Amino acid sequence: MRGTLVVVTALLLGACSGPDAGSxxxxxxSSAPAAGPEPFLERCGTGIGALPKDAPxxxxxxxxxxxxxxxxxxxxxxxxxxxGVVHLHQLGNSGCGWGMLATATAEAGVTSVLMDxxxxxxxxxxxEPPIADQVDLAAAYLRHLGVRRVVVVGxxxxxxxxxxxxxxxxDVDVWVDLSGPPAWGETRLLDVAGDVDEPGLVVFAPTDGxxxxxxxxxxxxxxxxxxxxxxxGHGWGLVTTLRGRLTPVGERVLxxxxxx
Numbered sequence: 001m002r003g004t005l006v007v008v009t010a011l012l013l014g015a016c017s018g019p020d021a022g023s024x025x026x027x028x029x030s031s032a033p034a035a036g037p038e039p040f041l042e043r044c045g046t047g048i049g050a051l052p053k054d055a056p057x058x059x060x061x062x063x064x065x066x067x068x069x070x071x072x073x074x075x076x077x078x079x080x081x082x083x084g085v086v087h088l089h090q091l092g093n094s095g096c097g098w099g100m101l102a103t104a105t106a107e108a109g110v111t112s113v114l115m116d117x118x119x120x121x122x123x124x125x126x127x128e129p130p131i132a133d134q135v136d137l138a139a140a141y142l143r144h145l146g147v148r149r150v151v152v153v154g155x156x157x158x159x160x161x162x163x164x165x166x167x168x169x170x171d172v173d174v175w176v177d178l179s180g181p182p183a184w185g186e187t188r189l190l191d192v193a194g195d196v197d198e199p200g201l202v203v204f205a206p207t208d209g210x211x212x213x214x215x216x217x218x219x220x221x222x223x224x225x226x227x228x229x230x231x232x233g234h235g236w237g238l239v240t241t242l243r244g245r246l247t248p249v250g251e252r253v254l255x256x257x258x259x260x
Contacts, residue, residue: 037062037122040073040114044096051099052244056106063115063137068129070137071095071122075102076111083258084111084147086138086172088131088158088165090235094121097155097236100244105254111147113138117161131161132168139171149173151257155235160184163219166200167192174260175200175225176253179208179234182215190215193222200225201256203249207232228252 037043040060044051051057059074072095076084085105087098095114102112115138118125139150151174154162159180164187166175175198182189202225204216220227230238230249239250246254 037071040071040096043094043122044073044099051096052103055099055103058111061141063141064125067124067126068118068134068137069124070115070118070134072113072115072138073099074111074113074141075099076106077109080111080142080145080147081109082148083109084113084139084142084145084150085257086113086115086135086142086150086152088115088117088135088152088154088161089120090155091157092120096121100240101236101246101250103244104240104246104250105257108254108258110254110257111142111145113142117158130168132165132170135162135165135170135172143171151176151260153253153257154178154180155238156180157184159235160187160189163189163196163200163223164192166198167195169195172198174198174257176256177202177216177219177225178236178238178253179204180216182212182219189219190222193219196223196225199260201228201253201260202226203228203230203238203253205230205232205234205238208234226256
């Protein structure tokens with residue numbers, strides 16, 4: 001969070017992680033919680049359509065301090081690489097829904113934070129901070145791990161929130177919007193497009209509606225982002241199959257994340 005102390009609480013992963021998986025960076029204060037959210041692996045589950053059984057979960061953390069406690073799982077190699085991703089989930093879901101993509105991209109060296117945004121999953125917030133501040137907490141954690149470039153990737157609701165976060169000054173370098181509606185909450189994306197300077201990618205399928213599709217294309221134009229027309233699908237369903245394999249769109253997104 002800009003100008004704010006970032007407190008990370010590491011939660012025990014037990015036998016499901018390596019010897020250093022529960023550690024936090026030395027630069028980030030940590031403490032043992034008296035009580036916390038249900039462990040990431042338990043609240044997400046495993047199997048088809050859930051967190052893959054071989055998911056490379058390296059940390060189970062709570063991001064924030066005081067009234068903001070964002071529950072998150074961290075997936076990726078034990079030694080963080082150059083690129084890290086902050087994932088923003090779909091409506092009525094949680095960071096767990098990104099488990100298949102994060103598992104697939106970990107093979108390319110990507111470290112991912114699967115965060116429950118305020119109001120969802122196991123996170124506790126009150127009053128709720130702007131989405132840019134929530135993303136900053138995850139981005140700061142990734143940078144403490146040694147990540148040099150942070151990408152925010154959102155699906156559906158999370159896609160719109162990703163655009164809002166970047167427009168609001170979140171400390172990220174690249175953004176990806178998968179099927180984000182043209183407005184979320186009281187914010188119309190085209191109204192904040194002029195505040196987006198970072199490279200971006202908008203992926204949208206015409207099956208989500210002609211007006212929304214055209215709004216997504218205009219968003220890409222106004223922000224200078226790349227636009228990819230998907231044949232069909234929505235949100236994270238665009239990028240992975242139910243068995244966790246990358247789709248052609250998922251391959252394109254991964255290439256953008258690594259090379260943009």
